[in-house]
Amino acid sequence: MTADPTGLEVELFGLRFANPVLTASGTFNFGREYAQAFPLRRLGGVITKGTSPRPRLGNAAPRIAETPAGLLNSIGLENKGVDAYLQGELPWLREQGTRVVVNVFGDTPAEFAEVAAKLAGHADLLELNLSCPNVHGGSLPFASDPAAAAEVVARCADVTDLPLLAKLAPNSELLRVAEACEQAGASGLSAINTLLGMRIDLQTRRPVLGTGMGGLSGPAILPLAVRCIYQLRQSSSLPILGMGGVRSWRDAAELAMAGADLVAVGTATFNDPWAAPRLIQELAEGLGQLGLSWTELVGAAHRD
């Protein structure tokens, strides 16, 4: 505690995080854009946009729609492919003095492994995106099938020593998929990804999004994230990276009490580019007033 006056430090996966707040995949690209707003070293870490073996163009426009306290997106994993990021972005990001988590995506377990194999030395952690509702027609081939999810994790574990987080969907299979991932060698769990939603335009009488449906994120899903993280904590002993609707230090604290060791801020950044660093500052103050450190808060709702 003396070495950590903020009460925010976290030691996990053999890594030290200056604070438990990261930026969520897909809302922060590879960090360059918001590095124009604040130094990235203020963050616990940056989780990159989903990265696939080869470039992906993503889905048809429009790709976003607002909903009450939420956002639908159907980006569809547009990215330049892992090789481009190994050149331009990751070396730069690794120099910013924050933890780097690369979000990995593939259409098959082999594709996941293809990306994972290339990232040693370029990332601190890998987050395996098993749960994107914007590809495969929303069918979640991995996050709704424990065996398929386990295969992704196992194939990646074969080719890298980096700790692997399995990113899960808030669906009925949550706990079974988590267990399968744990057995297959995942070092941690990441939750939650977005939920499949839709908006329809009254003028055109057509779905607003080019693909019809998209993933729901933002404050609207906070109570679902709290519940999923609470359930994961009950049934698994793996560390949890929690996310879903966090915009204030109280939201972050709620995910922590539910069981999240680390949290990520996603959609909130679009409303306020400074959301994550502001939250970190307020978290330090808020916890100070409660006389608690972050690690004391983690899982508190499970203790008697």
Add this chain to the structure above:
Amino acid sequence: MTADPTGLEVELFGLRFANPVLTASGTFNFGREYAQAFPLRRLGGVITKGTSPRPRLGNAAPRIAETPAGLLNSIGLENKGVDAYLQGELPWLREQGTRVVVNVFGDTPAEFAEVAAKLAGHADLLELNLSCPNVHGGSLPFASDPAAAAEVVARCADVTDLPLLAKLAPNSELLRVAEACEQAGASGLSAINTLLGMRIDLQTRRPVLGTGMGGLSGPAILPLAVRCIYQLRQSSSLPILGMGGVRSWRDAAELAMAGADLVAVGTATFNDPWAAPRLIQELAEGLGQLGLSWTELVGAAHRD
């Protein structure tokens, strides 16, 4: 059309609804309370609180918690049991000049049928609540198991001639359960019920709700309702009673375009007791401006 200057009339299940807007189960009890605010005949119909064969006390307090644009409830199907309502409430409600839908609940298929058997002459429609997340520890024994759901529908169809709506959960099994209910004799589908969520209090560091978890309703879930109804409409030809987050005529129109023949207003009534009649009024005006009748809007997003 000449007989219906409002453009809001709906003919379904051999019944005429003056307009397509009902009040959602559990948010309007048996109608007496809000009958103090406006005449119930302005509504398309009233869906009663869930009714079980015998009285149920419901869950431990606190039973509600607010969330961003949403509400968690864990009422747990408190009700006085079907016999009490047959005495006091339903005869009164049937005289109010609106359609009466009784929401039916049981712990087993036999219990559902026990309630259904008593309601002939006391209701226009039955809505079978297969999807309450506040009982059975949130496990949804019916809404996550097509065979169990079908058994409930079949057992009820055996004992009543009233049209039966199967009320579904927005979970991964949505379409399979819908299909099973259709085959078992359901006359329509009702969607969506709430999603399991949680809040944790920062002062006590305990879940806010007495039961820990509760069902999420309100505007936050609107895009999930639109998506579920759209998917149901794609895969089934049964009429759909849509609900989830509706508070304005535009929201109702959105559910209609997705495929809802009727809609219900739930949580919005707590914010504004006049939400449903106001919406009906604005719907008539709004559709008038668009030059459309309600039935022309239903399913519009599916047409080219």
Add this chain to the structure above:
Amino acid sequence: MAEQLQDHPLELLSCLQLSAAKALLRYRAPSLAGALQPGQFLNLKIPGYLLRRPMAPASQEGESLELLVFSRGPATLELMGGRREVMALGPLGRPFPLPPPGAGPALLVSGGSGAAPLLFLAARLRAIGVPVLARHGSRDGSEFSLAQRFASLGCSAEYFSEDGSAGTQGRPTDRLPELSGVSCAYAVGPRPLMHQVASACQRAGVPAWISLEEPMACGVGACLSCAVQTAQGQRHACVDGPVFPAAEVVW
């Protein structure tokens, strides 16, 4: 049944800040004139919040009424921030029963925002000639003016602060006065406070009433969110209460 449920506009007249998170707000509410009884509540619609917030008025005189607002979260803070107009559903719930005019002294014990309905009640009791012994308590000195309010209504008022910074150090339930001289008692505040008063009154055979602040969604009996346990079985605080005979509450 006639339509009796109405939404009333409350128009802000003035705001007296007691501390950062406590304020006494005075509103003009002509459509509610004469309609409220002590212990009843209004369900306030605060823009940006899905649920209304129940508040038991602290006074009503003609077209004006007062709310004593203790902020527990952002919505009440918004209210205190000076929003000019809010809509109020009500009057809701059952009021405090009054003793017959000229009855012996009534004991009123409040903690925190529980002073609101008891201030309103004190005014009514004084108006029918019932002497009032008011005891109000808080953690610190920030609510001393509420005890002064009781005094200005003609009550014999005592203030208690846990930190001793104003009034008597301690709690309003410490060394309750001799109850044999008291005709009835009312307590509103944290559950332990109400429970203690209830127990003391039961022992002394003095009738007592409390008000239960349960989380409420509808406020009118339609959602069943406000279940409370009583000797008569499960009840709903918004319609069967919020005022209950203290002896009937299952503590």
Add this chain to the structure above:
Amino acid sequence: MAEQLQDHPLELLSCLQLSAAKALLRYRAPSLAGALQPGQFLNLKIPGYLLRRPMAPASQEGESLELLVFSRGPATLELMGGRREVMALGPLGRPFPLPPPGAGPALLVSGGSGAAPLLFLAARLRAIGVPVLARHGSRDGSEFSLAQRFASLGCSAEYFSEDGSAGTQGRPTDRLPELSGVSCAYAVGPRPLMHQVASACQRAGVPAWISLEEPMACGVGACLSCAVQTAQGQRHACVDGPVFPAAEVVW
């Protein structure tokens, strides 16, 4: 990289309502003084809405700037409702390239709120001595004052209304003037409008630029929501645009 991204307060000075859903809002924005170029945009934070709303200013002079706001939904209505202060992220995006000082006349064609960036551009073009032919169109007469605005900036301005209630009946793309005398063209409005101008300019060999109003979440290149198709492949309107050479857009 230095921290260049900033949120700037815009303080409302005046609001000129053109119709129920259209207004010209003038703000004081000292921290943005001199920072904006025509075609760039600000991403406005409107309380109660998760997403910011992108708006391309219609003018900037010293510490003041103007927004031309056409309401499509509740957030823009809220903005027009006269909110005193809004936060604006920016300047964002790439501006319109300017022709060399003293170049031949520029053609500006706008529809609806597309007039905003073109009014700003017109002022700059006039300041460097470039003659401007401005054509603005709307469904009805409600935007006639925007054509007057172009005229007051020293443009040769023509107004088109589809219903003929003001100016010339028709659309601003009807019978475009002889393009051989034009040095460059700019079009902002509905896609068909921009497409028609683009095609005409391409045929005549006149360089043209348009601005793409894509739904945007971040406005800074981080979310990839604003993908647009160009001859160079997929681009992102917020950082690679919103201004694009008309010839490069895949229509």
